[in-house]
Amino acid sequence: MRLSRYFMPTLKETPSEAQIVSHRLMLRAGMIRQQAAGIYSWLPLGYRVLRRIEAIVHEEQEKAGHIPMLMPTLQPADLWRESGRYDDYGEEMLRITDRHKRDLLYGPTNEEMITDIFRTHVGSYKDLPLTLYHIQWKFRDEIRPRFGVMRGREFYMKDGYNFDVDQENAFHAYNRHMVSYLRTYERMGLKALPMRAASGPIGGDNTHEFLVLADTGESEVFYDSAILDLKFGDRAVDFDDKAACQSIVNEWTAPYARTDETHDPALFDAIPEERRKTSRGIEVGQIFYFGTKYSEAMGATVVTADGTRVPVHMGSHGIGVSRLLGAIIEASHDDKGIIWPEGVTPYHAGLVNLKQGDSAADAACEGIYAALAKRGLTALYDDRDERAGAKFASMDLIGLPWRITVGPRGLKNGVVELTSRRTGESEEMPPEAAVDRLAQIYAGV
């Protein structure tokens, strides 16, 4: 994309309404615009990151054998009356009346609807195991929306639901989700730690939250620093293999890691002192096993091998897709702006022309732009007639992990500059070498 043709309304001033760094940087980088309290437009740059995160979530869910579908944003109130949550949910539920005076609501989550779909179409244990998920806009009418997309009202969430014939199989589904989430977050460049948590309005005893450590987190967390050394990497996982999934879950749940809601000081104090850590954390996902809570209330049953009819065991599993943009920025930025991990960057590289209009510089930029495209890499080419300083400041603000700088002086020596946004280090090399280097870097992402 050429910046001269793009719509990326960066701001010089720091917006006064933003209290935390990710909110400030998303506004300054022209990624979002508030349309009402807690309701945002995703401007082109923000939308690209949102789509990238969504794509990673889809890929990892499908690898785990979970099936994508899509439920609507609006739901009939009657489904929630069946489960008993229509009255329980309180003012965070956005209730709506249509022209025929029928009660609808903007879905904050989908346990009722998916259970309704299941009970309509599935009746035999032979159709299990089954995990369905969707990524859809949700609404929670927060009393005080704040922190930009981190605590918005209209937000984008992946929520998945497993249906299993018994607890043992449902626990495997739970483990499968934990494993797939570990890889999902790691691909986004995030260290998101699974922590024992409390279940809240979803219900159920078994639940883990995934938390990103950041000073601005809303939760207090307690953990054994040994968990920070774990790395998922690109290990192959057979998601049908119960023992293999359990072993990965054991690996990540062995070190102590809990939120303030489940914190156990006695267990915590048993950790060697130098590994005992307290921090703030941002919740970016949660998995639940809640057994037959909804299936019993709503009559979602299957016939088993021996002919008896039993309510299915269920769990639900969420990833806060829109919130993740904020969490990633909280975890990865500096004074100059955002630093995108390679896995979620909106463009693979920035391309800065130091002297727009200089025929050698213009030609070299066009050549690099085309060469990157040929390798499947996207560049944001700053082809505006601006000072170099302003171009660098824009690139640093929006945080593309790599920048190629092209100027007449370097070109006389046959070189351009490749700069890492994270380290700030630059290296001179011929244009082709810079393209090769980027192709190598992104081949591993």
Place this chain on the structure above:
Amino acid sequence: MRLSRYFMPTLKETPSEAQIVSHRLMLRAGMIRQQAAGIYSWLPLGYRVLRRIEAIVHEEQEKAGHIPMLMPTLQPADLWRESGRYDDYGEEMLRITDRHKRDLLYGPTNEEMITDIFRTHVGSYKDLPLTLYHIQWKFRDEIRPRFGVMRGREFYMKDGYNFDVDQENAFHAYNRHMVSYLRTYERMGLKALPMRAASGPIGGDNTHEFLVLADTGESEVFYDSAILDLKFGDRAVDFDDKAACQSIVNEWTAPYARTDETHDPALFDAIPEERRKTSRGIEVGQIFYFGTKYSEAMGATVVTADGTRVPVHMGSHGIGVSRLLGAIIEASHDDKGIIWPEGVTPYHAGLVNLKQGDSAADAACEGIYAALAKRGLTALYDDRDERAGAKFASMDLIGLPWRITVGPRGLKNGVVELTSRRTGESEEMPPEAAVDRLAQIYAGV
């Protein structure tokens, strides 16, 4: 995908609530499920087609230089009070009050919001031309939702908005949209004819609708059959070239083609009688030029080269993404079920194992399944322990354009059967040849 692990709840009975064939077939094929009047869940098979259509729309919009972003589903009522449409819109607008008693609405379209974004961030003619678009869920509270996703209440739409410094440039944006839409529909296997139309509540004099000819269409249309012979093909288009775009628009607007709202019997009668056609049509898109209607009302202006400040010229351009599934089925089905065009099929091929459990048949199916995947082709593999007749009926119902049938008898002669869903014709060939043939077919899609 292996059918034994999929969730595709096909129905044997024809649902009584469905009045038109696309609605019946989408229900029977397990693609959608109604959650409330005019509000649908997209079950896995339906969701795959929806995503495929969405991907084509994105690709063609980006080729035309239009920039993707995303506006929220809910909008503040105040924006619509500014344009004057809050009161005009009537009962089709779903009005919502949040916990703080603020007026929101579920967006039926986005002229106001995009104009607000523009006026906040853009002030100079140098930033033009600019076309922003998004694909987002909309809501229109139809008094009588019907025909499944063809006239739902919650529906998925691409809407794009161009901002130009004057009418001449805005007309070019209009033409650019017509050209990109022609290719978009053709890639979906649709003949969607641009017809002069009336503007309705959006406003503006210049507008074309795109209509798919089908008996169940809600509009009456009148056209010169010469327009049916036009084909866009894979011609290269420079979307910056005003003359080139105008010439394509001229080609498609030369033959008479109008809806009943703009029909001119005198002009129609001047067409040679054998080319004079009347039919029903399904609207699948519309483009508008409405000039300064919203920019004047809302103060969206730019400073021109000579320093004066002028309201921008705008247009809006929509494609009914969710509706397209219905329209494609209306245009492409037979007594047995859906016939997906190759461009939008949920899976590239069906794979039917005539004798599940037979080691040769099982091994051949696994081999073909893997070989297709290696070529980037997706198969829906019916690995259930079912009669051949039931497997064929399912495949015919869901309408994958190609089917590979594998059985012990054929394998003894080293062949499988490749069948076209459209023609019903089958050909025997070695498994590798069937895979090659499919790769060839889809290379051109």
